[in-house]
Amino acid sequence: RKEVEQDPGPFNVPEGATVAFNCTYSNSASQSFFWYRQDCRKEPKLLMSVYSSGNEDGRFTAQLNRASQYISLLIRDSKLSDSATYLCVVTGGADSWGKLQFGAGTQVVVTP
Amino acid sequence: DAGVTQSPTHLIKTRGQQVTLRCSPKSGHDTVSWYQQALGQGPQFIFQYYEEEERQRGNFPDRFSGHQFPNYSSELNVNALLLGDSALYLCASAQAGVYTEAFFGQGTRLTVV
Numbered sequence: 001r002k003e004v005e006q007d008p009g010p011f012n013v014p015e016g017a018t019v020a021f022n023c024t025y026s027n028s029a030s031q032s033f034f035w036y037r038q039d040c041r042k043e044p045k046l047l048m049s050v051y052s053s054g055n056e057d058g059r060f061t062a063q064l065n066r067a068s069q070y071i072s073l074l075i076r077d078s079k080l081s082d083s084a085t086y087l088c089v090v091t092g093g094a095d096s097w098g099k100l101q102f103g104a105g106t107q108v109v110v111t112p
Numbered sequence: 113d114a115g116v117t118q119s120p121t122h123l124i125k126t127r128g129q130q131v132t133l134r135c136s137p138k139s140g141h142d143t144v145s146w147y148q149q150a151l152g153q154g155p156q157f158i159f160q161y162y163e164e165e166e167r168q169r170g171n172f173p174d175r176f177s178g179h180q181f182p183n184y185s186s187e188l189n190v191n192a193l194l195l196g197d198s199a200l201y202l203c204a205s206a207q208a209g210v211y212t213e214a215f216f217g218q219g220t221r222l223t224v225v
Contacts (some may be wrong), residue, residue: 034213036159041200041221042219043135043216043219044202044216045216046214049213087174089156098208098214099145099157099170100145100147100157100204102147102154104154
C-alpha cells in the first residue's frame with residue numbers, strides 16, 4: 001500500500017464551479033500536511049499547509065481528518081489558471097524531518 | 113534572491129553511463145533534499161543532506177549517491193544508468209528546524225537511452 005494515495009483524476013471542472021478531492025495517508029504518526037501545485041513539466045510549489053482546524057486561503061480550503069487519516073482540498077469559483085496537478089504531501093515524525101511523502105497527484109482541468 | 117537553482121536543465125545519457133546533477137539552495141537554507149519524479153508519478157524522496165552528511169535516505173539503490181559542500185550546494189550522482197532512471201530530478205532546500213516550506217528547483221530532466 002502506498003503511503004499517500006490520491007485519486008488521479010482528471011477532474012474536469014467548468015469555470016466557476018467547485019471541485020473537491022481527497023488524499024489518504026497510511027502513517028498515523030505523520031505530523032505535517034501540505035498541498036502542492038504542479039504545472040505541466042514544472043517544479044512543485046506549495047499551495048497551502050493543512051491544519052487540524054482546517055484552513056482557508058482565498059478560494060482554497062483544506063481540511064485534515066486525523067482519525068480517518070485523510071486530507072481534502074476544495075477549490076471554489078474555479079479559474080482556468082487552476083488547471084494543474086495537485087500533490088498531497090505528508091511528513092513523518094521528528095526522525096524524518098524534511099522528508100516529504102508525495103501522492104501521485106490529482107489532475108484538475110478547468111474548462112471555459 | 114535566486115531561489116533554488118539546478119543544473120543542467122536537460123540531459124541525455126546512455127545506459128551504463130554516470131551522471132552528476134547540481135543544486136544550489138535558496139539563500140539562508142542549509143538542508144538539501146533530492147527527489148525523483150517519473151512521468152505520471154509524484155516525486156519520490158532519494159536522500160537529504162545537512163551539515164555535509166546524508167541524514168535520511170529513501171528506497172533507492174547505492175547507485176544513487178550525493179554530496180553537500182560547505183556552501184550548502186549539493187550534487188546527486190547516479191552510476192550505471194538504467195533506462196528506468198529517466199525522470200525529472202528535483203532538488204528542494206529548507207532551513208533545518210524551521211520547516212514550513214520546502215522550495216524546489218526547476219528540476220533536471222534526465223533521459224537515458
